[in-house]
Amino acid sequence: MANPTAAMLVIGDEILSGRTRDSNTNFLAGELTRHGIRLMEARVVSDEMEAIIAAVRALSTRFDHVFTSGGIGPTHDDITADAIAAAFETPITHRADAMALLQAHYDRSGMEFNAARQRMARIPDGAILIDNPISTAPGFCIGNVHVMAGVPRVFEAMVASVLPTLTGGDPLLSQSLRVDRGEGDVATPFAALAAEFPDLTMGSYPFNQNGAFGTNLVVRGTDPARIDAAMVRLAGLFA
Amino acid sequence: MANPTAAMLVIGDEILSGRTRDSNTNFLAGELTRHGIRLMEARVVSDEMEAIIAAVRALSTRFDHVFTSGGIGPTHDDITADAIAAAFETPITHRADAMALLQAHYDRSGMEFNAARQRMARIPDGAILIDNPISTAPGFCIGNVHVMAGVPRVFEAMVASVLPTLTGGDPLLSQSLRVDRGEGDVATPFAALAAEFPDLTMGSYPFNQNGAFGTNLVVRGTDPARIDAAMVRLAGLFA
Numbered sequence: 183m184a185n186p187t188a189a190m191l192v193i194g195d196e197i198l199s200g201r202t203r204d205s206n207t208n209f210l211a212g213e214l215t216r217h218g219i220r221l222m223e224a225r226v227v228s229d230e231m232e233a234i235i236a237a238v239r240a241l242s243t244r245f246d247h248v249f250t251s252g253g254i255g256p257t258h259d260d261i262t263a264d265a266i267a268a269a270f271e272t273p274i275t276h277r278a279d280a281m282a283l284l285q286a287h288y289d290r291s292g293m294e295f296n297a298a299r300q301r302m303a304r305i306p307d308g309a310i311l312i313d314n315p316i317s318t319a320p321g322f323c324i325g326n327v328h329v330m331a332g333v334p335r336v337f338e339a340m341v342a343s344v345l346p347t348l349t350g351g352d353p354l355l356s357q358s359l360r361v362d363r364g365e366g367d368v369a370t371p372f373a374a375l376a377a378e379f380p381d382l383t384m385g386s387y388p389f390n391q392n393g394a395f396g397t398n399l400v401v402r403g404t405d406p407a408r409i410d411a412a413m414v415r416l417a418g419l420f421a
Numbered sequence: 422m423a424n425p426t427a428a429m430l431v432i433g434d435e436i437l438s439g440r441t442r443d444s445n446t447n448f449l450a451g452e453l454t455r456h457g458i459r460l461m462e463a464r465v466v467s468d469e470m471e472a473i474i475a476a477v478r479a480l481s482t483r484f485d486h487v488f489t490s491g492g493i494g495p496t497h498d499d500i501t502a503d504a505i506a507a508a509f510e511t512p513i514t515h516r517a518d519a520m521a522l523l524q525a526h527y528d529r530s531g532m533e534f535n536a537a538r539q540r541m542a543r544i545p546d547g548a549i550l551i552d553n554p555i556s557t558a559p560g561f562c563i564g565n566v567h568v569m570a571g572v573p574r575v576f577e578a579m580v581a582s583v584l585p586t587l588t589g590g591d592p593l594l595s596q597s598l599r600v601d602r603g604e605g606d607v608a609t610p611f612a613a614l615a616a617e618f619p620d621l622t623m624g625s626y627p628f629n630q631n632g633a634f635g636t637n638l639v640v641r642g643t644d645p646a647r648i649d650a651a652m653v654r655l656a657g658l659f660a
């Protein structure tokens with residue numbers, strides 16, 4: 183069975199300005215790999231309506247799932263929910279169940295449930311809420327798009343809520359061999375081995391440590407026996 | 422004068438599998454911001470010809486500059502140069518000046534300049550080489566696309582070579598104010614202030630530290646006097 187595919191869409195000027203380093207893509211990549219969903223593309227776009235709409239449409243058409251992070255808070259630059267509604271041409275309203283969750287949360291904490299915070303209950307029609315055990319304001323799934331918060335702790339909790347509801351595939355496994363030679367020395371035999379195992383993906387990743395070049399050779403696939411067989415051959419070639 | 426725009430394209434299965442964390446986007450974002458070039462989008466795609474070609478075409482059409490990282494080494498999974506040539510419908514050959522650079526490098530180091538390493542001299546016709554002071558194998562610029570290595574030290578050195586050759590704009594400046602209140606408490610006055618300064622961009626970034634929520638309010642623009650004026654108003658509202 184082919185593995186389902188996915189894309190990540192990070193929404194946020196703060197990543198593109200260099201002020202903040204995105205960690206959500208790397209977290210999601212690891213979780214999807216374990217769940218047998220193949221992350222095919224990741225994008226970062228700015229907090230602009232047209233940029234978000236275009237990316238959501240392009241990615242949700244091409245891949246089985248799209249995961250977004252960022253832009254669902256209470257401030258004027260949080261426009262993700264409206265952009266998703268526009269991308270799906272669906273109405274968006276302050277939804278009663280989301281309002282009730284947030285009302286209860288702010289009642290408990292003694293903070294005012296003001297108009298800005300009520301914006302976080304704006305959910306496109308037909309969406310399913312994603313639980314937020316950290317700060318209550320929900321994410322949501324609509325079609326094949328899963329809309330989550332940008333704050334890493336909240337994003338990670340939302341991924342943990344969503345992922346078990348998705349059909350995965352065989353876990354995407356990998357093994358690697360580190361060799362103290364440059365890529366140029368291993369390239370030809372490594373390519374020949376890759377051609378012998380067309381069901382596996384083989385990649386080489388050079389590194390430089392204390393002035394010496396080396397290479398990590400990585401073998402990926404879903405069949406552990408095939409990966410083992412390739413690793414035995416790799417060790418024979420380069421160990 | 423409007424600032425030039427740019428996109429980053431990271432090529433590499435190792436980022437999408439979660440094995441490696443991309444640091445080149447964050448580095449480039451900071452450098453572009455200082456140089457007055459606005460990073461509008463970043464993408465990560467897999468080591469697949471069609472994915473790279475489609476992304477290069479889409480991004481080079483939409484933005485003034487595209488910077489790529491990864492996939493220019495000697496191994497079979499290094500297909501970036503061929504993909505760029507295909508995207509521009511231009512021939513690609515082992516170019517004499519790149520061959521000479523590499524031949525001299527491997528002669529000095531006593532390593533064999535074998536067929537795999539010669540692949541790194543494959544450069545699309547009409548491209549300009551980018552100097553690689555770390556490991557010699559050059560990057561290249563073709564049209565508005567700047568093709569660079571994935572290894573961070575080499576990527577960073579290549580950015581340092583390329584950036585001074587590009588016309589920048591006024592540096593993109595920012596100042597921020599950290600407030601110990603949740604986003605929901607600052608959202609309404611912050612949005613009103615943003616509306617008063619339409620020439621600036623204002624963003625709010627929530628954080629959670631030791632269980633307490635707070636918000637970083639960031640003001641961005643190119644006119645330092647206007648940013649100062651906005652920061653005085655911000656401090657008056659929230660300090």
